[in-house]
Amino acid sequence: MTEYGGTACRQGQVEGFLVPLFGPDELDALRELFEEHFRGAGTWNYGWPDAERDRLQGIIGALRYWACDGTVEEPHALRLDESRIREADEAWVPVITPDGPATLVWFNSD
Template identity: 70%
Template sequence: MSSRRFVFLDPGGMADGWLYVIVQAETEVFYQQQYGGLACRQGQIEGFLVPMAGVDAVDALCELFEKDFRGAGTGNNSWPDAERDRLARIVADISYWASDGHTEEPHALWLDESRMREADEAWVPVLTPDGPGVLVWSNSD
């Protein structure tokens, strides 16, 4: 019997303002997320979920993807330098609290530019102190 578990984030689309990082790890827990605005892409990643504080970041991400990209998803966008740099600044302003089990301290997230082709609304590849992951939030559709 498989011990794999699948968790769909925000299945009813009714929670607003949340922001998580799913850090890739062999956990047998797979998080699924609809992303890409009206493109309604489906993503899945195995790992562990880390809640983020960042109302301002959610607002900035929504402005970039919903206003500038018109909520239609980026569809493997070529990401001009100005837009990529803007996304990198938004991501870097989000604090990721890492712990060694005794102390916690904040660290910046980094946009994983080696995976930019994956970047879309509510699904942004990032690097954390705990390894690669994906930054997710409530999809606009």
């Protein structure tokens, strides 16, 4: 169980495995987007105009996920899961990895 959505304090659950990612610049960009631009109020079920969606896609696309095909490990860019974009919120962003759909989470601001 994790809390997300800024001051909306939503509760979420995911099943699967945890993959730590390193992206301090991307984390700063996500915090700026959700905590400053959206003022930490949450964006669940938000309409995501093109400019904001493009900004979120760019941040997510800069993160690398290491995947192994059984012999070779390679970094792959994460992709924003457009089919679940309305679920995107502070500390809870639906993404696509080489291993399938996932949820990108980080520490919530409140």
